[in-house]
Amino acid sequence: MKKEKEIFNQFLSRKNLRATPQRDLVLDVFLTREDHITAEQLYDVVKKNDPSIGQATIYRFLKLMLDAGLAREVDFGDGVMRYEGSYNHPHHDHLICRGCGKTIEVVDSVIEELQRRVAESFGFELTDHEMYLYGLCEVCRKK
Amino acid sequence: MKKEKEIFNQFLSRKNLRATPQRDLVLDVFLTREDHITAEQLYDVVKKNDPSIGQATIYRFLKLMLDAGLAREVDFGDGVMRYEGSYNHPHHDHLICRGCGKTIEVVDSVIEELQRRVAESFGFELTDHEMYLYGLCEVCRKK
DNA sequence: TTGCTTGCAAAGGATTTGCAACATG
DNA sequence: CATGTTGCAAATCCTTTGCAAGCAA
Numbered sequence: 001m002k003k004e005k006e007i008f009n010q011f012l013s014r015k016n017l018r019a020t021p022q023r024d025l026v027l028d029v030f031l032t033r034e035d036h037i038t039a040e041q042l043y044d045v046v047k048k049n050d051p052s053i054g055q056a057t058i059y060r061f062l063k064l065m066l067d068a069g070l071a072r073e074v075d076f077g078d079g080v081m082r083y084e085g086s087y088n089h090p091h092h093d094h095l096i097c098r099g100c101g102k103t104i105e106v107v108d109s110v111i112e113e114l115q116r117r118v119a120e121s122f123g124f125e126l127t128d129h130e131m132y133l134y135g136l137c138e139v140c141r142k143k
Numbered sequence: 144m145k146k147e148k149e150i151f152n153q154f155l156s157r158k159n160l161r162a163t164p165q166r167d168l169v170l171d172v173f174l175t176r177e178d179h180i181t182a183e184q185l186y187d188v189v190k191k192n193d194p195s196i197g198q199a200t201i202y203r204f205l206k207l208m209l210d211a212g213l214a215r216e217v218d219f220g221d222g223v224m225r226y227e228g229s230y231n232h233p234h235h236d237h238l239i240c241r242g243c244g245k246t247i248e249v250v251d252s253v254i255e256e257l258q259r260r261v262a263e264s265f266g267f268e269l270t271d272h273e274m275y276l277y278g279l280c281e282v283c284r285k286k
Numbered sequence: 287t288t289g290c291t292t293g294c295a296a297a298g299g300a301t302t303t304g305c306a307a308c309a310t311g
Numbered sequence: 312c313a314t315g316t317t318g319c320a321a322a323t324c325c326t327t328t329g330c331a332a333g334c335a336a
Contacts, residue, residue: 016289016290017290017291018289018290018291020290020291020292022291022292023291052292052293053292053293054292054293054294055293055294056292056293056294056295057291057292057293060291060292079301
């Protein structure tokens with residue numbers, strides 16, 4: 001069994017929550033995705049396996065995943081929240097093409113260090129950050 | 144007259160739009176604010192001067208300001224959009240306290256340069272970016 | 287059995303839009 | 312006067328929540 005499923009089930013029992021076929025199914029679908037996904041996209045895929053599932057179950061599941069530390073929110077500012085798995089998937093930022101929407105995960109340790117320093121220079125202790133780089137990818141630049 | 148008002152009026156006539164007392168009033172109020180403001184906050188202040196004004200007018204005004212290049216959107220991820228004047232107010236990022244919500248404008252030219260390089264290393268031409276640094280300010284850290 | 291879960295539909299909060307009356311250029 | 316503009320309320324969009332019925336432990 002996938003490690004994420006173990007962790008999720010441990011999380012459930014630790015919190016006195018229940019393992020249900022719906023949660024199991026949604027988690028399975030969620031884990032097949034490599035990149036971020038919206039609640040609606042997740043719902044659409046899950047529905048193919050279980051047409052009786054409700055959207056609310058998806059939203060509630062995603063909250064649990066955040067709570068369990070197995071997912072992260074990604075906000076591209078288009079009014080829809082996206083979710084990405086965080087198990088074995090360390091922090092990173094996103095590079096997004098304004099032309100086609102393609103996204104690339106990026107990390108730059110120097111930037112991260114400088115962010116901490118900037119925060120400290122104002123007396124802040126940095127807890128986290130969000131950084132979205134928008135641009136035009138190679139393909140879209142030529143259009 | 145404030146330079147922003149000139150620019151805004153030029154923008155209106157160039158687009159065949161009309162100068163109205165409502166737009167004038169909302170702009171006046173907007174310009175008194177130094178930092179970012181939500182549509183609702185702007186609405187509340189404007190209402191004190193003209194109780195008959197509608198929320199829609201505020202939202203429509205803000206769109207015009209973006210269009211005119213006189214305002215920018217700031218998204219702290221709490222579900223409400225904020226707006227800040229952009230005339231004589233160059234690009235910057237935000238440092239936000241998770242404790243009290245205080246925000247500080249920051250810029251770091253080295254980070255900016257590295258962002259461009261990261262994008263380029265993936266074949267992207269960087270057009271813009273968003274960076275939000277979250278942390279605990281000096282005061283909140285002691286609580 | 288107890289209490290968490292589910293699907294449904296209604297409710298929420300922020301923002302947008304249709305419309306008829308009104309004002310600007 | 313032709314077109315924009317306004318306030319209002321209704322409509323949207325995404326997400327959350329109340330509830331009665333259904334399950335897991």
